[in-house]
Amino acid sequence: MDSVIxxxxxxxxxxxxIMFGCIGxxxxxxxxxxxxxxxxxxxxxxIASLASVFMYESHVAEPNKAVCVIIALVSCFAAxxxxxxxxxxxxxxxxxxxxxxxxxxxIFGSGIANFFGGSLNKMAGGVGQISVANxxxxxxxxxxxxxxxxxxxKIFFSYGxxxxxxxxLAILVNYFLxxxxxxxxxxxxxxxxxxxDAAGVNVTKYKYFATVIGAGISGLGGVYYVxxxxxxxxxxxxxxxxxxxxxxxxxxFATWKSVNAIWGAYLFGILYWAYFYIPNLTRASxxxxxxxxxxxxxxxxxxxxxxxxxxxxAPAHLGLSYxxxxx
Amino acid sequence: MSKAxxxxxxxxxxxxxxxxxxxxKIxxxxxxxxLALAVSALFIFFVTKLNPIxxxxxxxxxxxxxxxxxxxxxxxxxxxxxxxxxxxLGVALAPAFKMKFWxxxxxxxxxxxxxxxxxxxxxxxxxxxxxxxxxxIMCVSAVIFGAVWGLIxxxxxxxxxxxxxxxxxxxxxxxxxITSFCVAKWENPxxxxxxxxxxxxxxxxxFPTWFGQKYVLNIIIAIIATVAMFIYLxxxxxxxxxxxxxxxxxxxxxxxxxxxxxxxxxxxxxGAVCGLAGFVGVAGVDHTISTSTAGGRGFTAIIVAWLxxxxxxxxxxxxxxxxxxxRGASEIASKFAxxxxxxxxxxxxxxxxxxxxxxxxxxxxxxxxSAKEA
Numbered sequence: 001m002d003s004v005i006x007x008x009x010x011x012x013x014x015x016x017x018i019m020f021g022c023i024g025x026x027x028x029x030x031x032x033x034x035x036x037x038x039x040x041x042x043x044x045x046x047i048a049s050l051a052s053v054f055m056y057e058s059h060v061a062e063p064n065k066a067v068c069v070i071i072a073l074v075s076c077f078a079a080x081x082x083x084x085x086x087x088x089x090x091x092x093x094x095x096x097x098x099x100x101x102x103x104x105x106x107i108f109g110s111g112i113a114n115f116f117g118g119s120l121n122k123m124a125g126g127v128g129q130i131s132v133a134n135x136x137x138x139x140x141x142x143x144x145x146x147x148x149x150x151x152x153x154k155i156f157f158s159y160g161x162x163x164x165x166x167x168x169l170a171i172l173v174n175y176f177l178x179x180x181x182x183x184x185x186x187x188x189x190x191x192x193x194x195x196x197d198a199a200g201v202n203v204t205k206y207k208y209f210a211t212v213i214g215a216g217i218s219g220l221g222g223v224y225y226v227x228x229x230x231x232x233x234x235x236x237x238x239x240x241x242x243x244x245x246x247x248x249x250x251x252x253f254a255t256w257k258s259v260n261a262i263w264g265a266y267l268f269g270i271l272y273w274a275y276f277y278i279p280n281l282t283r284a285s286x287x288x289x290x291x292x293x294x295x296x297x298x299x300x301x302x303x304x305x306x307x308x309x310x311x312x313x314a315p316a317h318l319g320l321s322y323x324x325x326x327x
Numbered sequence: 328m329s330k331a332x333x334x335x336x337x338x339x340x341x342x343x344x345x346x347x348x349x350x351x352k353i354x355x356x357x358x359x360x361x362l363a364l365a366v367s368a369l370f371i372f373f374v375t376k377l378n379p380i381x382x383x384x385x386x387x388x389x390x391x392x393x394x395x396x397x398x399x400x401x402x403x404x405x406x407x408x409x410x411x412x413x414x415x416l417g418v419a420l421a422p423a424f425k426m427k428f429w430x431x432x433x434x435x436x437x438x439x440x441x442x443x444x445x446x447x448x449x450x451x452x453x454x455x456x457x458x459x460x461x462x463x464i465m466c467v468s469a470v471i472f473g474a475v476w477g478l479i480x481x482x483x484x485x486x487x488x489x490x491x492x493x494x495x496x497x498x499x500x501x502x503x504x505i506t507s508f509c510v511a512k513w514e515n516p517x518x519x520x521x522x523x524x525x526x527x528x529x530x531x532x533x534f535p536t537w538f539g540q541k542y543v544l545n546i547i548i549a550i551i552a553t554v555a556m557f558i559y560l561x562x563x564x565x566x567x568x569x570x571x572x573x574x575x576x577x578x579x580x581x582x583x584x585x586x587x588x589x590x591x592x593x594x595x596x597x598g599a600v601c602g603l604a605g606f607v608g609v610a611g612v613d614h615t616i617s618t619s620t621a622g623g624r625g626f627t628a629i630i631v632a633w634l635x636x637x638x639x640x641x642x643x644x645x646x647x648x649x650x651x652x653x654r655g656a657s658e659i660a661s662k663f664a665x666x667x668x669x670x671x672x673x674x675x676x677x678x679x680x681x682x683x684x685x686x687x688x689x690x691x692x693x694x695x696x697s698a699k700e701a
Binding site (some may be wrong): 036039047065084089090094095096097099100101104105106107108109110111112113114115116117236245248249252282284285286287289290291295296297298301302305306313314319323325 | 341342343350429431483487488489490492493494496497498500502503504507508510511512577623626627630633665666668669670671672673674675676678679682683685686689690
């Protein structure tokens with residue numbers, strides 16, 4: 001029983017990182033931009049929040065926890081959105097290839113993050129010495145009382161606030177895309193920009209907003225990763241990149257619906273950590289177990305393309321740039 | 328007010344260009360790279376307070392030069408070695424991309440080739456085969472494994488139109504886990520979590536050293552692949568079919584080309600050459616296998632193939648630029664005590680600029696005539 005609970009806890013914490021990445025990517029893909037820069041954006045968001053909080057905590061005698069959290073979130077969102085803006089400018093205004101631009105953004109983001117992360121570690125006096133204890137504590141604070149309600153409390157209330165923010169955000173984004181006029185326009189831009197353009201929708205504006213805000217949301221996965229998942233440190237081990245690609249995979253798994261991303265993310269978490277809880281696995285077979293999330297994604301991808309159900313497909317204009325004068 | 332503004336001609340109107348002379352293109356690229364280097368220089372200066380000129384000089388030395396002759400030689404041969412591997416991957420992606428099949432799976436295809444190579448290297452070490460025969464066996468198995476890894480997404484794309492970008496991306500991670508699995512199985516010494524240098528004492532299955540150079544065979548393979556792919560894409564019927572499918576699937580269908588067949592055949596070739604790169608990487612460079620055997624080069628190759636517009640000879644130049652940046656950056660890292668991720672930043676900035684500058688090659692900006700003329 002205990003191991004089941006701890007598996008669920010690990011899955012939720014893991015799932016939250018990729019859920020943020022996934023929600024942001026859904027926004028962007030719904031507007032027709034396949035942003036393969038998600039890992040890079042998460043990297044940038046993570047390092048921006050860590051660096052700014054580190055500066056704040058080391059310059060102020062008694063850091064205020066609320067201020068810490070605000071600084072972390074704002075700097076993360078701003079930096080990630082800026083990365084999204086670079087991507088948007090290149091792919092939307094300059095019509096560069098989306099795959100290539102996204103991959104470049106991932107290279108660039110991992111460079112920025114690991115470069116400054118390495119310097120931060122050095123400034124702090126070694127790997128694992130970065131101290132943003134206040135912020136990390138604030139991010140990991142549980143609701144008092146509720147988390148001690150036995151197994152129930154452990155499963156539902158033993159997490160920091162970002163876990164719930166992710167769920168709310170998934171629901172909000174789903175509502176926005178499905179039920180509002182702006183959301184409808186945004187989806188139209190992703191499905192058929194020429195038609196949307198003819199109907200008077202400003203394609204460029206929608207694409208920009210969707211991608212930039214989407215990037216900001218994806219970046220929050222990075223802040224959750226550094227502050228909660230690894231408790232306010234930095235390691236140049238490339239984990240964020242791995243998680244970023246899983247976030248991209250999750251978009252497919254969720255068939256471009258952000259509410260599906262909620263349970264999808266936790267399921268990915270369970271699949272990812274399952275090997276840890278299955279007794280008597282050799283190290284070699286553990287590695288095979290870690291393959292499962294990717295294989296499941298491939299199966300979902302196949303299933304979606306086999307069934308050809310319209311509402312489960314990728315946006316029709318995904319990955320293509322729009323040029324009004326072409327045909 | 329808004330109506331009047333709407334009727335007025337927009338300030339910039341963008342139209343497609345027909346064609347641009349090659350010298351103009353080169354000027355645009357050069358300007359872009361210079362701008363990118365200037366931006367990177369600003370970045371270097373503001374973050375590290377180092378003189379950017381010194382930094383670039385050090386990069387040059389890291390890639391091509393050195394204080395002593397031995398260091399110089401070492402630097403150059405490592406640079407050439409890295410170019411060969413990346414070039415092979417770029418060449419591998421060229422046919423797929425020309426067909427507008429976004430093969431993002433070079434990483435996985437190369438790893439599978441590497442796994443097959445390492446498997447043969449380990450298991451046939453004591454078989455007493457002549458080295459050339461062993462190399463041929465390794466090469467063939469690597470090519471087959473790479474081809475299969477490329478074939479799987481191609482079949483689904485051809486038959487059910489499954490999104491290949493996402494499929495090939497996922498196949499990378501499956502390949503990485505298979506590699507980790509094999510590393511755990513073959514680890515040597517036990518508990519080290521790495522395969523170690525395979526056949527270190529006997530050098531069985533290693534590329535031979537010719538003319539005192541370790542990487543002659545790497546170079547030969549890379550050159551043959553580059554030339555062969557160029558001819559295949561430009562001069563053969565199959566290459567033409569790839570171009571037609573890439574331009575328009577409907578046109579291809581009307582012309583009687585079997586689109587499915589072309590997709591599957593092309594991806595077998597693409598995967599096979601990636602597998603070949605895995606063979607070169609394991610037998611000719613690392614002599615071991617790990618998840619970093621491909622080391623992100625599968626992704627970098629996508630950029631190489633795209634920027635070279637699928638022309639394998641342009642790829643040589645672009646590969647040269649990227650490897651120069653990587654090698655140079657690791658030199659700065661050691662000399663100025665920065666960390667080597669600086670190279671990713673500079674590479675990123677340069678690629679952003681090159682990607683951006685292509686807009687000015689494809690499109691023309693027509694500015695609104697000034698108010699006086701109107």
